[in-house]
Amino acid sequence: MISVDAALGHVFDLIAPLPVEEVPLAEAAGRVLARPVAARRSQPPFAASAMDGYAIREEDARPGAALRVEGEAAAGQGWPGTVAPGQAVRIFTGAPLPAGADRVVIQEDVTREGDRIVLGAGFDHGTNIRAAGGDFRQGDMLTAPRRLGPADLALAAAMNLPALPVHRRPEVALIATGDELVMPGETPGPDQIVAANGFGLKALIEAEGGIARLLPIARDSEASLRSVFALAEGADLVVTIGGASVGDHDIVGKVAADLGMAPAFYKVAMRPGKPVMAGRLGGAAMIGLPGNPVSAMVCGHVFLRPALRAFQGLPKAALPAARAPLATDLEANGPRTHFLRARLTPEGLLPFERQDSALLSVLAEADALLIRPADDGPQPAGALAEYLTLR
Numbered sequence: 001m002i003s004v005d006a007a008l009g010h011v012f013d014l015i016a017p018l019p020v021e022e023v024p025l026a027e028a029a030g031r032v033l034a035r036p037v038a039a040r041r042s043q044p045p046f047a048a049s050a051m052d053g054y055a056i057r058e059e060d061a062r063p064g065a066a067l068r069v070e071g072e073a074a075a076g077q078g079w080p081g082t083v084a085p086g087q088a089v090r091i092f093t094g095a096p097l098p099a100g101a102d103r104v105v106i107q108e109d110v111t112r113e114g115d116r117i118v119l120g121a122g123f124d125h126g127t128n129i130r131a132a133g134g135d136f137r138q139g140d141m142l143t144a145p146r147r148l149g150p151a152d153l154a155l156a157a158a159m160n161l162p163a164l165p166v167h168r169r170p171e172v173a174l175i176a177t178g179d180e181l182v183m184p185g186e187t188p189g190p191d192q193i194v195a196a197n198g199f200g201l202k203a204l205i206e207a208e209g210g211i212a213r214l215l216p217i218a219r220d221s222e223a224s225l226r227s228v229f230a231l232a233e234g235a236d237l238v239v240t241i242g243g244a245s246v247g248d249h250d251i252v253g254k255v256a257a258d259l260g261m262a263p264a265f266y267k268v269a270m271r272p273g274k275p276v277m278a279g280r281l282g283g284a285a286m287i288g289l290p291g292n293p294v295s296a297m298v299c300g301h302v303f304l305r306p307a308l309r310a311f312q313g314l315p316k317a318a319l320p321a322a323r324a325p326l327a328t329d330l331e332a333n334g335p336r337t338h339f340l341r342a343r344l345t346p347e348g349l350l351p352f353e354r355q356d357s358a359l360l361s362v363l364a365e366a367d368a369l370l371i372r373p374a375d376d377g378p379q380p381a382g383a384l385a386e387y388l389t390l391r
């Protein structure tokens with residue numbers, strides 16, 4: 001049995017960043033930028049008014065000053081002249097500041113009569129001007145790697161970058177195994193249950209930018225498992241669910257080995273999730289998850305999510321853990337890292353009473369996985385503990 005950190009290191013050894021492709025901005029949300037890209041223009045490209053009002057010269061900015069309005073500057077249509085002393089130009093937010101002007105007085109601070117304005121007794125001290133290049137300049141970089149979020153996409157658009165280089169999405173083949181499983185909506189036989197884990201893992205994979213292919217359920221026979229493995233052809237990552245333990249029907253390890261899987265590890269000092277395995281299977285990485293629903297999902301957070309990030313060119317690192325105080329005393333932990341389903345309450349992290357790895361109802365109520373390091377001593381309420389957020 002190896003530690004969680006060592007196992008994750010082995011998983012990373014199976015992974016190289018996927019090739020780069022250009023995608024249009026409108027399809028780039030959630031993708032990982034593969035290399036830095038440079039702004040093709042400056043923003044704003046000209047000194048621009050930040051407010052609706054009048055562009056004037058600083059020397060005319062005196063309470064009571066009377067100025068002649070010479071023209072209008074709108075967003076998209078500037079005023080071509082030069083503002084002289086005693087003159088003003090009607091201006092709107094986003095319009096280029098006309099030459100000669102170095103201040104915008106907002107219209108609320110002005111009285112207008114025909115083509116004349118009189119400045120009020122008190123007006124604000126700001127210039128209300130956005131300097132050219134004040135947001136970014138041509139050549140400024142959007143750095144990589146980064147997961148492209150809404151703000152990044154708005155910035156890339158403003159930089160006039162219509163397409164971005166991103167890593168290809170990893171394709172994950174999901175194989176649920178077991179004679180007891182039927183698909184949701186089917187009528188299970190008396191000894192059967194409904195396959196659940198694949199659906200949770202598919203959602204988890206897609207949330208990380210992967211493409212999940214939910215393959216047909218493999219039965220507990222070598223022939224069935226082999227035929228479903230064949231359907232995984234072309235995937236970057238093959239994930240099996242169940243059949244990983246030591247029972248007579250737990251044949252995933254054997255069939256994978258027969259298919260040439262080069263094992264990296266089997267069994268990790270973690271709870272839940274101990275009988276997890278990984279290796280290289282042809283051109284793909286393979287991770288064999290335990291069948292207990294919470295074990296499969298916890299392994300999804302601990303191994304699959306970092307693996308999917310690595311495929312997309314993000315740093316090879318465990319999910320960042322947050323810290324919060326414990327809401328209750330905890331007994332000493334055993335020799336395996338324990339991921340406890342917990343709630344984040346105003347008093348701190350509160351683990352659920354029931355931690356059986358079959359309880360999906362508890363996992364669905366949890367918003368954190370409280371991490372107890374292997375062999376951690378007893379901890380009092382109030383002590384800081386690490387956790388992974390599930391929301």
Ligand SMILES: Nc1nc2c(c(=O)[nH]1)N[C@H]1C(S)=C(S)[C@@H](COP(=O)(O)OP(=O)(O)OC[C@H]3O[C@@H](n4cnc5c(N)ncnc54)[C@H](O)[C@@H]3O)O[C@H]1N2
Nearest residue numbers: 176195196197198242243244245250274290291292293295
């Ligand atoms: N003698 C021992 N028995 C077990 C050990 C052990 O060390 N010695 N380890 C236990 C641990 S820990 C786990 S975790 C499980 C994992 O076993 P498998 O990976 O072989 O999983 P299965 O036996 O196939 O299934 C376990 C459980 O989960 C249900 N299951 C499986 N797939 C799904 C699915 N897609 N959706 C919903 N539920 C699923 C399955 O019906 C079983 O109830 O082994 C322990 N045993």
Ligand code: MOO
Nearest residue numbers: 272273274295357
């Ligand atoms: O590791 Mo098992 O996942 O404890 O139920």
